[in-house]
Structure formats: structure tokens, C-alpha cells
Amino acid sequence: MKMLEAERGDTAVVDTAAVDTAPGQAVYRPWVLFAYDLYVLKLSCSLAWRCPARVLLAQYDRLVSGKHLDVGVGTGYFLDRCRFPVERPEVHLLDLNENSLRHAARRLARYQPTQHLGDVLAPIELTERFDSVGLNFLLHCLPGNLRVKGRALRELAKVVTDEGVLFGSTILGRGVAHNAMARKLMAVYNRRGIFGNEEDDEATLREALEAAFERVDVRVVGCVASFEARSPRARSAAEGREAG
Numbered sequence: 001m002k003m004l005e006a007e008r009g010d011t012a013v014v015d016t017a018a019v020d021t022a023p024g025q026a027v028y029r030p031w032v033l034f035a036y037d038l039y040v041l042k043l044s045c046s047l048a049w050r051c052p053a054r055v056l057l058a059q060y061d062r063l064v065s066g067k068h069l070d071v072g073v074g075t076g077y078f079l080d081r082c083r084f085p086v087e088r089p090e091v092h093l094l095d096l097n098e099n100s101l102r103h104a105a106r107r108l109a110r111y112q113p114t115q116h117l118g119d120v121l122a123p124i125e126l127t128e129r130f131d132s133v134g135l136n137f138l139l140h141c142l143p144g145n146l147r148v149k150g151r152a153l154r155e156l157a158k159v160v161t162d163e164g165v166l167f168g169s170t171i172l173g174r175g176v177a178h179n180a181m182a183r184k185l186m187a188v189y190n191r192r193g194i195f196g197n198e199e200d201d202e203a204t205l206r207e208a209l210e211a212a213f214e215r216v217d218v219r220v221v222g223c224v225a226s227f228e229a230r231s232p233r234a235r236s237a238a239e240g241r242e243a244g
């Protein structure tokens, strides 16, 4: 079980003593991944979260690049279906769960993806940079509030190229209308630690993104916030210091 010490970030005070990232990924056993596309991406997305998967796929089509890092890969559905701008993209997959990594890598074998086993809330160990970083349906699986989750955004900002983009989506727990099915799923998933999004709303998502990137766009469809973020701050600050 991985425990992560809370820390004082550059721009936001992380306000929990420790977070446990295990429950948010432990559920992704092989049989869950087998059912995931139908149950989560076809049924829950449309019926509970009121944001059909095609909305999220359109975001991939628009923003994925020829050198892409996907974080929290699940079954690899969106990377399998999206249109890359080049014939032979360089694809990297990062996930805390080996089942997810294996499942997605098998599905995307035609791209020969590079696999990275790791926790998005831990310091990033990748040294390369990517023109696009996808973070789809991951933040709501992480524990804590969006200030804690902001650590992941700040770490990932370090591996986005100057012209690159970080994009994705997350299910919000506050400030959106949950229908009966959404309320039921929210309650069960949050109780079991599969989701940690009861406090997540559009404003705090935007704040967490703006702490890591200079240019941020957030749109809400149903209970889902889609975001895209450009011009990573970490590097602007570091490069500014170097230049000075």
C-alpha cells in the first residue's frame, strides 16, 4: 500500500496528512477491465454522468499528438479509437496498476507503447517530454481534494513540452446535477475509495490546473469536466531562474 506524505506546494497548501492511492486503482482486475468499456464508457458515461464517451473521444482526436503520454490508462479505449496526427505515434502509458498497463499495452500493440508502472501522485521519474499528456477519468479516482490531486498536475507539467498540452476529463462531485443513478454510483464508489471526488468542483479543478499551467480551459458536460492546459508553469519558473 502506497502512502504519500502531504506537502506544501508552490502555490497551494496540501491539507491532508497522508493519502492512500491504492483503492483508486485496486479495482482494475482483469475481469473489471473486460467489462469496463461497456459498463463505464457506454452505460455509466451516458446514463449516470450524462457525458457520452464520444465527447471524450473528440477531445482525444483534437489534442493527441505524435508523442503522447497517457496516465491512468484503463483499457486503452480512447487511444485505440482516436485519430493520431501521424501514422506511427510514440505512445507511453503510465499507470499504478499492472493489469491496466498490460491490458492497454496489448490493445495498443500496433503502436509498441512504452509502459511505466507508477503513481501519478508521486514525484515523476520520466525525463522525456511529451507533446500531449492525457489524463482521462483519472483525477476522480485519486484520494483527497483537488489541492492534493494538484500535485499530480504539477508533476506532469514537468514533462509537457513548451508547445504541448495536458488534457483529460474528470467526474465532478459538487456544483453539477447528479441524477439518481449518479448519486448512487457516487455514494458507493466514494465509500469504497474507488472514487475520491466528493469535494471536486469546477472552480477547484481550474485552480489546481492554473497552479501548474498558464493557459487553462475547462468545460462541463453533464457531471464531467473536460480540461486542456498549456504552458507549464514549473518550467517557466525554473527557466526564468536559470536565465536570471
Ligand SMILES: C[S@@+](CC[C@H](N)C(=O)[O-])C[C@H]1O[C@@H](n2cnc3c(N)ncnc32)[C@H](O)[C@@H]1O
Pocket (backbone or CB within 6 Å): 021, 024, 025, 026, 028, 041, 071, 072, 073, 074, 075, 076, 077, 078, 094, 095, 096, 097, 100, 118, 119, 120, 121, 135, 136, 137, 138, 141, 142
Ligand atoms: C477510471 S480508469 C480510466 C481509464 C481511461 N483513462 C479511460 O478514460 O477510460 C482509471 C485508471 O487510473 C489508474 N489509476 C488509479 N489511481 C492511480 C494512481 N494513483 N496513479 C496512476 N494510475 C492510477 C487505474 O489503475 C485505472 O487504470
